Amino acid sequence: MSKPSLKSVAPIGLPSLPTSIAQVGTITKYELLNYFRSRRFFVLLIIGIVISAIFTAVVGYYGIAYLNLTSALVFYSFWWGNSITLVVILSGIFFGGDAISGEFQNKTGYFLVGNPLRRSSIYIGKWIAALTASLIIFAIYAAIAVGNGIYYFGANIPYQFGDSLVFSVLYLIAVLGFTFFFSSLFKSSSMSILVTAILFLFAFSLIELIVSRLAQIEPWFIITYGAGIIGNVLMDPYPLTQSTRGPGGREVSTFAVSIPQGIEILVGYFVITAVIGLLLFERKEFT
Amino acid sequence: MSSPSIEAVNLSKRYGSFSALSNLNLKIEGSKCVGFLGPNGAGKTTTLKLFTDMIRASEGEALINGISVHENKKKALASVGSLIESPEIYPALTPREALSMVAEIRGMPRSERKRKIEEVVSEVKMEEWLDKKVGKFSKGMKQRINISAALLSEPEILLLDEPSTGLDPRGMSEVREIVKSLKQKNRLIFMSSHLLNEVSDICDEVAMIDHGKLLVYDKLSNVVSRFSGAEGGAIIIDVGLSREIDDQTVSRTISSLPGVVSAEKLEGKNLRLHFSGGIENQEKLLSDLVMMKIGLISFHPSSSALEDTYLNLIKATL
Ligand SMILES: Nc1ncnc2c1ncn2[C@@H]1O[C@H](COP(=O)(O)OP(=O)(O)O)[C@@H](O)[C@H]1O
Numbered sequence A: 001m002s003k004p005s006l007k008s009v010a011p012i013g014l015p016s017l018p019t020s021i022a023q024v025g026t027i028t029k030y031e032l033l034n035y036f037r038s039r040r041f042f043v044l045l046i047i048g049i050v051i052s053a054i055f056t057a058v059v060g061y062y063g064i065a066y067l068n069l070t071s072a073l074v075f076y077s078f079w080w081g082n083s084i085t086l087v088v089i090l091s092g093i094f095f096g097g098d099a100i101s102g103e104f105q106n107k108t109g110y111f112l113v114g115n116p117l118r119r120s121s122i123y124i125g126k127w128i129a130a131l132t133a134s135l136i137i138f139a140i141y142a143a144i145a146v147g148n149g150i151y152y153f154g155a156n157i158p159y160q161f162g163d164s165l166v167f168s169v170l171y172l173i174a175v176l177g178f179t180f181f182f183s184s185l186f187k188s189s190s191m192s193i194l195v196t197a198i199l200f201l202f203a204f205s206l207i208e209l210i211v212s213r214l215a216q217i218e219p220w221f222i223i224t225y226g227a228g229i230i231g232n233v234l235m236d237p238y239p240l241t242q243s244t245r246g247p248g249g250r251e252v253s254t255f256a257v258s259i260p261q262g263i264e265i266l267v268g269y270f271v272i273t274a275v276i277g278l279l280l281f282e283r284k285e286f287t
Numbered sequence B: 001m002s003s004p005s006i007e008a009v010n011l012s013k014r015y016g017s018f019s020a021l022s023n024l025n026l027k028i029e030g031s032k033c034v035g036f037l038g039p040n041g042a043g044k045t046t047t048l049k050l051f052t053d054m055i056r057a058s059e060g061e062a063l064i065n066g067i068s069v070h071e072n073k074k075k076a077l078a079s080v081g082s083l084i085e086s087p088e089i090y091p092a093l094t095p096r097e098a099l100s101m102v103a104e105i106r107g108m109p110r111s112e113r114k115r116k117i118e119e120v121v122s123e124v125k126m127e128e129w130l131d132k133k134v135g136k137f138s139k140g141m142k143q144r145i146n147i148s149a150a151l152l153s154e155p156e157i158l159l160l161d162e163p164s165t166g167l168d169p170r171g172m173s174e175v176r177e178i179v180k181s182l183k184q185k186n187r188l189i190f191m192s193s194h195l196l197n198e199v200s201d202i203c204d205e206v207a208m209i210d211h212g213k214l215l216v217y218d219k220l221s222n223v224v225s226r227f228s229g230a231e232g233g234a235i236i237i238d239v240g241l242s243r244e245i246d247d248q249t250v251s252r253t254i255s256s257l258p259g260v261v262s263a264e265k266l267e268g269k270n271l272r273l274h275f276s277g278g279i280e281n282q283e284k285l286l287s288d289l290v291m292m293k294i295g296l297i298s299f300h301p302s303s304s305a306l307e308d309t310y311l312n313l314i315k316a317t318l
């Protein structure tokens, strides 16, 4: 005779809850449903399509010869390397900018938080939904770029574009990690969107510029510097940090992020902001 | 299977130097409805938020079925339905979708979801709106959906924070009926309210709170007898009769029954007695009236005794 296993016998009256992972899946599913119903997703989709349309029109109108797009690699560098970071940043602002603060301001978080699930499940579920929604727009954007590339240069897509694609997804992950963390610092939607937008659209690049040009320090602690690998990998040869003698004999360095370094920066940003963001959300009070 | 319980142990919550809840010790066990009564700002919502881990305690612990809510929220809330401070639902979702999300999170079997959702939504009389987007709903309609979300998984414990907030008078009475019907289903219901008649109408027991301090927790009838009758304050008892009664009987016989301070005839065939004498004498009064064969059909100690108690207790903490 086999002993009844203790584990399989749920206490009477206590409903057996889904695992936390299953609950994350549920949150993701309904969060996505909400995205697809909301204007925000379509606005970003249209922005992505408009940017793609502008590139398509410019290349179509001037032609690759006039634009000096001498090879497929140069073509992808011109198109993808110049624009994907903007698409990633906009995704971060649109889907992450008020991901957590909005739950407080609109009081939608109150609907979920009294249920038997971990707070981290809400955070992670929402994050995965934001990533999924961003990746859909990302995929459409990439498809249009590749479509044009194939049209002008044939089907042999340079492997560097594959690398750049992967780095862009990594950047997207890091940006969403950061914006989720950032949005859990605020209780007002518009405030957290505004601050995130300023940070990613101006502040980070500005700090990067000041630190590297004026202070002559490699800005390894700035996320946008790490994202440099997305464009750099599309350059042949890969750019290196260079030092030249400036006027007055002073040594002037131009920093270029290397691939391992860029990956480290992006992964580092993601891990650190994800951990802090989760901790902040765990401790946040629904007052 | 032990009976459901919620327990606060030295539970305190401070905001800066302001004490929203101080040292609450309260254990509620078994299937009953307990009204959590107190004026605005008394600390009711604060308490309920501590019981759902929406805020962190400054000291002490909130336990549900013996499990610390803060330490193990998922397990502690497994059989709890709550409605705290009128949450909002994603405006782009329909009630059916929002409730499906709750059903999935709570692990309701797929086969039951549709039926249960339709059931609770019709219980709050929102079936016409089941597939309309929540964004266009009025406050009262959203509150009805929130109530249905709390009921959805048939939880054995319900924590309701002023559930009739935002509803019109009809809605308020419908909510009361819903809560009353839950009492028949063996639930532990802990419902806050600042409305005395709501609590006295629905609940078996009352916990009164003011300025973050628990004033009393007891059966409704005990609270009344302990604080009004015993202290000499008179309560009002409305008596309904099936036939006319002559003035003599009222002014002589009834007025001189033990505990009766005064008796007067009201419109129709009703009497109003001012009575002071505690719960035992009240029982005796009722049997005396029955034995007089005056056609007694109702005997209703009005809530004013409780109201007096409430107001006295609140005044005392000022
Ligand atoms: N986030 C907060 N910061 C400061 N004080 C608060 C906060 N939330 C509630 N309070 C105060 O705590 C007291 C109790 O509030 P609450 O529990 O909401 O009362 P109620 O009994 O009306 O539900 C009130 O005086 C309120 O002003």
Ligand SMILES: [Mg+2]
Binding pocket: B041, B044, B045, B046, B161, B162
């Ligand atoms: Mg309140």
